[in-house]
Amino acid sequence: MPELPEVETIKRTLEPVVGSTIKKIRILREDFVRRMDYSPVQLEGQVIQGLYRRGKFLVLEVNPGQNLVLHLGMTGRVYLYRGEPPAEKHIHFILSLKGERHLVFQDPRRFGGVWFVCDITAFFAHLGCEPLTRELNTRTLGKMVRGRKVSIKTLLLNQALICGIGNIYADEALFHAGIRPDRGAGTLSEDEIRRLSRAIKTVLWQGIEQRGTTFRDYRDGENQMGSFQHHLQVYGREKQPCSRCGALIERRVINGRSSHFCSRCQL
C-alpha cells in the first residue's frame, strides 16, 4: 500500500531518470490512462526535466506544460529495469529511455493509473497540505478538526486536508499520539492536536528512513522491499501485545477501513 513514505522512496530511487531522453511510451492497457490532455507520443524524444512527489502522486515533468503523473493505488509498482523489460503479468505501462532502461508500471489490482497532464497546478488544486512541511502544524491541524464530526482516523485519510497519509501511517500516528482512531475529530484537545501533528511527521519520517512498508506488494524504484513493517506498533498487529503496555491490540472497522489501536494507551 504505497503511502507517502513509499512514494517518496520510489521517487528517490528513480532520481536517475531525470535528464534521460524518452525513447518510447508503451500503453499496454488503454484504461490505465486516466487522463490525456496531450498525446503521449509528444513525449518521445524529449528529456525528463524533473521528478517529484505530491501526496501519493509521482510526477515526471518533461516540461512545465507536459507532465506525466503516476499513482500506485494499492498494488502498483514502478521500477527501473535495465535491458528488455520482463514479460510479467499486469504490466500496463512502460516508459523506455535512452540507454536500454525501461520504467515499468505493474499493477495487478489496477487501482493505480497514469495521467498525461498539462496544467499540473489545477490537477493538484484539490489536494491538501504536505504533512512533512510547515504547512502542517498545531494551528492548521486545529483548523481542520474544529467542528468536525468524523472520526479523527477518517479525517487523516482525507487527501483534500492532508495528503499522503494512508491506512497504515494513520493508525501508527494515532498510536504515537495516544489518540483512539474512533474519536470524533472535533473532540481533540489542543494538546492532542499538537501531539498528533508531531506524530504524523515522526511516523512518516520513520517510514522514509526504513524505505517504506512492504506488507506484500510494495517495492521501490529498484524493485527492493522496505523494512518499516518490522517497526509497526499497531497496524496488522491485532491480538498481539502492545509494545508499550502489553494489552492486546484491537481491530475495528471505521468507515470501511480496518483500524488498529491499543485501548489502554490510546484515549
Place this chain on the structure above:
DNA sequence: AGCTCACCCTGGACGC
C-alpha cells in the same frame, strides 16, 4: 456542506 457507503479490481487466505 458534511458525511457514509458502494464500487472498482485481483490474489491470497481460509473453510469445507
Place this chain on the structure above:
DNA sequence: TGCGTCCAGGGTGAGC
C-alpha cells in the same frame, strides 16, 4: 486438490 467466499483499500461519486 479444488472450489467458493471473503478480505485488503485509494479514490471517486452517488445519495442522504
